[in-house]
Amino acid sequence: MSALNPLACKIESLLFLSNQPVTEMALAEACEVDLELIEEAVAELEADLVPGRRGLILRRVGGGLILASDPESEAAARRLLSKPRTPPLTQAQAETLAIVAYLQPVARPEIARIRGVSSESAVGSLNERGLIEEAGRSRFGAAIYRTSPLFEKVFGLDGLDALPDPSRFDPTPDDEREIRERLLAAGEQRSEA
Amino acid sequence: MSALNPLACKIESLLFLSNQPVTEMALAEACEVDLELIEEAVAELEADLVPGRRGLILRRVGGGLILASDPESEAAARRLLSKPRTPPLTQAQAETLAIVAYLQPVARPEIARIRGVSSESAVGSLNERGLIEEAGRSRFGAAIYRTSPLFEKVFGLDGLDALPDPSRFDPTPDDEREIRERLLAAGEQRSEA
Amino acid sequence: MASRLDLDLDLDLDVFIGPFDLLLSIVLREEISLLEVELGEIVATYVTRLEERGEMELEVATEFLVLVAALLELKSRLMLPGAEEDLTDMEPAEAVEELVARMLEYRRYRDAGRELKDHFESQRGFLYRSAPLPAELRRVEVETAEKVYEADQLAAALGDLLEPPPRPDLSHLRATVSLRRRLSAVRSVLLDRPFFDFDDEFGKEDRMTQAVTIFALLDLYKKGEAVWEQDESCGPITVRRSQPGQAQLAKTA
Numbered sequence: 001m002s003a004l005n006p007l008a009c010k011i012e013s014l015l016f017l018s019n020q021p022v023t024e025m026a027l028a029e030a031c032e033v034d035l036e037l038i039e040e041a042v043a044e045l046e047a048d049l050v051p052g053r054r055g056l057i058l059r060r061v062g063g064g065l066i067l068a069s070d071p072e073s074e075a076a077a078r079r080l081l082s083k084p085r086t087p088p089l090t091q092a093q094a095e096t097l098a099i100v101a102y103l104q105p106v107a108r109p110e111i112a113r114i115r116g117v118s119s120e121s122a123v124g125s126l127n128e129r130g131l132i133e134e135a136g137r138s139r140f141g142a143a144i145y146r147t148s149p150l151f152e153k154v155f156g157l158d159g160l161d162a163l164p165d166p167s168r169f170d171p172t173p174d175d176e177r178e179i180r181e182r183l184l185a186a187g188e189q190r191s192e193a
Numbered sequence: 194m195s196a197l198n199p200l201a202c203k204i205e206s207l208l209f210l211s212n213q214p215v216t217e218m219a220l221a222e223a224c225e226v227d228l229e230l231i232e233e234a235v236a237e238l239e240a241d242l243v244p245g246r247r248g249l250i251l252r253r254v255g256g257g258l259i260l261a262s263d264p265e266s267e268a269a270a271r272r273l274l275s276k277p278r279t280p281p282l283t284q285a286q287a288e289t290l291a292i293v294a295y296l297q298p299v300a301r302p303e304i305a306r307i308r309g310v311s312s313e314s315a316v317g318s319l320n321e322r323g324l325i326e327e328a329g330r331s332r333f334g335a336a337i338y339r340t341s342p343l344f345e346k347v348f349g350l351d352g353l354d355a356l357p358d359p360s361r362f363d364p365t366p367d368d369e370r371e372i373r374e375r376l377l378a379a380g381e382q383r384s385e386a
Numbered sequence: 387m388a389s390r391l392d393l394d395l396d397l398d399l400d401v402f403i404g405p406f407d408l409l410l411s412i413v414l415r416e417e418i419s420l421l422e423v424e425l426g427e428i429v430a431t432y433v434t435r436l437e438e439r440g441e442m443e444l445e446v447a448t449e450f451l452v453l454v455a456a457l458l459e460l461k462s463r464l465m466l467p468g469a470e471e472d473l474t475d476m477e478p479a480e481a482v483e484e485l486v487a488r489m490l491e492y493r494r495y496r497d498a499g500r501e502l503k504d505h506f507e508s509q510r511g512f513l514y515r516s517a518p519l520p521a522e523l524r525r526v527e528v529e530t531a532e533k534v535y536e537a538d539q540l541a542a543a544l545g546d547l548l549e550p551p552p553r554p555d556l557s558h559l560r561a562t563v564s565l566r567r568r569l570s571a572v573r574s575v576l577l578d579r580p581f582f583d584f585d586d587e588f589g590k591e592d593r594m595t596q597a598v599t600i601f602a603l604l605d606l607y608k609k610g611e612a613v614w615e616q617d618e619s620c621g622p623i624t625v626r627r628s629q630p631g632q633a634q635l636a637k638t639a
Contacts, residue, residue: 003246006265012248013266014273016209017523019516022273030273053196055205059512071511072199073206080207080215080223089506094499102498113459114492116452155502156509164505169497171490179489183482184411212517267523275523279534284543291543307547323525342528348540349533357541359548372548379550 004048007031007041012067021064021153062152063159086129096122097147100132102166104146107138111145197241200224200234205260214257279347289315290340293325294356296373297339300331304338307376309383395435395450399427410453414482420461429454449489456488563595568602576612576627584614584623 004012010031015022028038042058042065049058049067056067069077078085089097096119099111111119123145126132131154135146147160157163197205203224208215221231235251235258242251242260249260262270282290289312292304304312316338319325324347328339340353350356359372395406401422402409412418432450460481518524575582588599603625606612614625 004248009246009248009263010266010269013262014248014270016249016260016262016515017266017270017274017519019514026273030269032269032272053202055197055202055207056209057512066514067209068512068514069206069209070202073203074511074513076203076223076225077207077210077513079225080219081210085510089503091499091503094503094506095495096499098495098498098502101502102495113455114452114495116448116455116492153514154509155505156512164498164501166494166498169494169501171493175493176486176490179486180482182407183485184414206513209515210513212515261520270519270523271527274519279526282535282539287539287543288547291540291547294540295544309551321521321525323521343526343531346528346531347526347533348535348537350537355537357537359541359544372544376544376547379548383551 005041005044007033007037008045008048011038011041011045011065015058015065015067018066020149021060021062021066023064026064059156060158061156062149066153090122092119092122093126097126097131097151100126100145101147101151101160101163104160105135105144106146107142107144109138109140109142198234198237200226200230201238201241204231204234204238204258208251208258208260211259214254214259216257220258283315285312285315286319288312290319290324290344292376293319293338294340294344294353295359296369296376297353298328298337299339300335300337302333302335303377306384307380309380395428395432397428397431399424413457414485420457421464423457423461425454425458425461449492452488452492453485456485460484563598565598565602565605568595568599569605572599572602572606572612572625576625581624581626584625 003009011027014027014030024035024038024042027042028035031038046058048054049056051057051070055070055073057070059066059068077083092115095115096111099114100106103110108119108123111123123132123143127134127145130148130150132145132151133148134143136144138144151157152159196202204220207220207223217228217231217235220235221228224231239251241247242249244250244263248263248266250263252259252261285308288308289304292307293299296303301312301316304316316325320327320338323341324344325338326341327336329337331337344350345352397404397406397409399409401418401424402412406428409418409423413420413423432454575587584599588596591599603612603614607614610628612625613628614623616623
């Protein structure tokens with residue numbers, strides 16, 4: 001195995017020391033070199049730290065670079081650090097998070113309107129998990145929410161633009177027909193019967 | 194560059210996530226493999242993570258393994274991450290620092306005797322902030338402290354002789370030996386009280 | 387992924403008895419006014435059904451609830467004074483469109499939520515380091531350090547330490563009185579005189595000493611060395627040598 005070039009080494013060091021994603025611009029300033037050189041070195045490091053080669057993986061998350069451990073070692077890491085897995089998202093939390101992620105900033109009553117239920121406990125637990133955060137108050141005093149930097153880290157997203165294209169969730173014409181029929185057709189079916 | 198073997202990858206992951214030294218036995222338990230296999234994989238990782246090859250180095254500390262960033266990147270890391278703070282000294286820190294400054298080199302038990310209370314946390318934080326440093330061990334194994342060059346800079350002192358005369362706070366000017374004796378005598382009374 | 391809209395619910399209302407979806411199409415064709423429908427009853431029936439099925443998790447929105455919520459909103463708009471003219475003009479078709487739009491909107495976020503949930507699962511294996519900076523990076527660098535502290539503070543701190551601490555205040559501690567000493571005090575008085583008045587002899591002592599002296603008297607009485615009498619409560623106490631006690635007193639004195 002050959003060594004990394006010195007700048008790539010330095011970048012690996014810096015990413016190791018930082019617990020937050022670091023932009024290439026910040027790396028260039030810290031290393032006092034041009035951005036292009038950083039980009040080259042990052043490319044070298046990125047190629048070296050692809051999944052399956054080492055214990056670490058270089059990821060682009062939240063607009064910056066960050067080192068993560070390989071998911072292969074998750075179980076061993078949880079045993080070593082006695083850290084249980086966080087519980088999965090509940091259906092209510094997932095729906096609420098989707099509304100905040102796509103509509104942010106969004107006020108709590110709007111979340112309730114879309115879901116048909118108050119959503120208080122889902123909002124509360126997402127807030128507690130640090131996935132969403134308050135971003136002020138509406139004119140009527142309702143809390144307004146947006147996703148947090150932790151959301152991008154936990155979801156491995158390189159910025160909010162990396163969320164799945166919302167048009168993917170556009171209801172199909174079939175969905176629409178089905179709902180329309182269910183709303184209106186029952187009476188007809190039954191009066192025919 | 195070739196990839197590491199899977200067990201070495203896993204060990205690299207675990208050391209990355211842990212901020213304490215990890216023994217090979219703990220690694221064996223976490224990875225659920227025999228100690229010999231761990232030792233082989235650690236040897237491979239150790240050869241890969243010698244200084245100068247990457248941004249990380251593998252160290253043996255206190256019977257365990259720990260990953261550290263290469264000291265080469267310290268200046269860049271300081272620019273990127275460190276926000277040095279110089280908070281005001283607490284009374285306990287000021288007393289402890291005064292004892293070290295005027296009586297240095299001074300052993301930890303002596304500091305405790307003069308202050309009349311164990312001064313572990315004050316000594317620890319002064320040491321961490323780099324204002325005092327260890328200058329060896331006493332015959333009985335106690336750490337001996339003196340002030341650091343940083344101490345002189347943050348107190349604006351041109352050498353230790355520039356310390357203000359404590360006699361301004363004490364009517365009879367004394368030589369250091371007498372000060373020490375009087376401090377100890379006062380300390381005995383403090384710890385009795 | 388799309389589950390079918392589930393509107394099965396048997397209702398027993400004042401204006402209508404039958405399945406919910408039938409009621410819905412009747413309302414939407416304006417054969418019954420929405421104003422006459424007790425939506426609260428519908429919700430109560432729905433909740434009872436969830437309870438029966440052991441699915442009491444009201445945070446889990448369903449399309450059913452979204453629909454009822456939308457109906458509630460339509461109804462509340464109908465009930466607003468003055469708003470009626472606008473809304474009575476609302477064609478049944480428009481109400482249907484509004485409901486359909488609400489259902490579709492909910493479905494969009496329901497599906498996005500499912501995707502986020504799966505994505506969350508797929509990302510949970512990546513773990514990040516959370517360690518404090520090494521100590522050398524947390525401290526000020528010698529080269530760039532500037533004066534921030536006053537050396538006088540150190541001299542003052544040392545001066546404070548040179549000062550011996552004040553003597554501890556012991557006034558809150560009670561002085562102890564020895565029973566043995568009070569016994570010998572009483573005995574020595576009785577050696578001098580066959581009887582004495584308690585107040586004359588011990589009235590000037592502090593309360594604690596007087597109390598222990600009384601205790602000593604009890605002890606002497608028990609041993610048969612002395613007797614004492616008090617004619618009235620709180621009156622003077624006279625202490626006397628007891629006759630058989632005399633020899634004893636002489637011996638112990």
